[in-house]
Amino acid sequence: MTSTMDPAGHSPAEVPEYPMPRAEGCPFDPPPALRELQEQARVTRVKLWDGTTPWLVTRHADQRAVLTDRRVSADMTHPTYPRQAAGGGGTLSFIGMDDPEHARLRRMVGPAFMVKRVEEMRPMVQAIVDDAIDAMLAGPNPTDLVEAFALPVPSLVICKLLDVPYGDHDFFQANSRTMINRNSTPDERTSASARLAEYLGALVARKLEKPGDDLLSRLGEKIKAGDLTVRQATEMAVLLLIAGHETTANMIALSTALLLRNPDQLAMLRESDDPALARSAVEEMLRYLNITHGGRRRVALEDLEVAGCPVKAGEGLVIPNDIANRDPEAFPDPDRLDITRSARHHVAFGFGVHQCLGQPLARLELEIVYRSLYRRVPNLALATDFEKVPFKHDGFVYGVYELPVSW
């Protein structure tokens, strides 16, 4: 191997492009070419859409090490940050910032997502799920599970969290979709996010005037104390909406598709009264599907080593959690879907200080869906050929565009 080759033995001209396509007929599995890279090397170069060639980290243990390394930055405004697409280049609140400012801002909204606070939301979330099932059953059969159930549930939950009126939901869904769709032009993305920001800014202003007992009102207190600007509070609200809506919706629909293809696992879930089984199913679904399939993106601030490979300051790092969650070093028989396995150490929520802040809420929503939907609708079935289900290969977050179901 010469020094111009990367550890997987690719010469500069052969550096594989990332992201890679999934295999035809295997929409629940990571791309085969990515798994080959994992077998070949712990760290390897890949080529992105803009021609840059950051490092890609393939193993579970090394991904966790990189994501907890303080010399590695999540600063999306860094000139060599490996971006997922053109345009933007800014950050949405603290998700693209480093500590200490990241921690300062994250801790302002932290209390709302504490495990015990989220647990208090259980009856509210259960009611939302029950109502959504009632509405679906009262509507046309067959129907699209995404529109009828998967999108409205997390949308309503996040709106309760932010105290946003339900009447404004269509507006939210349309704009947040435009913001995260890979096919949107930079202009479309910018104006969608501007519309959302404007609406949430007005909401923050209303909460400043008439505070209640909600997350935005508590941010209002920080504004009054001079710790936060109205603009920063608005950006946080936009972040929570974007990060918490489409992700959870995609998990609900995609995991339902997966369960319908694995009737034994679905039956186990439906027939068990054990809440612990629903909880371990949540972890296994998160692991197996890993919907944030574009990988975590970081940039090295100093020279460092990743699994023995020297990485220079300023070089980009791509950390695809989907293959870490199928790493045989971390999960025995990783391609077997097993809702009884212990999968808590998956990295579907990322790792390090940016690990998903909303994870207790996401877990609660999925647990309640898994314990409710399949029991209330025991004969739920796919209402189309599986081959015809449109998967979101082009989305920032993986899922299905539509899931026609009948009962």
Add this chain to the structure above:
Amino acid sequence: MKVFVDEDKCCGAGSCVLSAPEVFDQRDDDGVVVLLDAEPAEHLHAAVREAVQVCPAAAITLA
């Protein structure tokens, strides 16, 4: 078993509370970890080890 937590490192995602609610809690004003029991009884050791393993910020250590 002795448990230590580093509040400065903690990012408050509550994974430890899910694993071992008898040992870990979170602070009301910012969600940062609170150690309830620095010397947990034997039957909690496995849960505490899981908490160490899943903590995303390496904020929990054992001695």
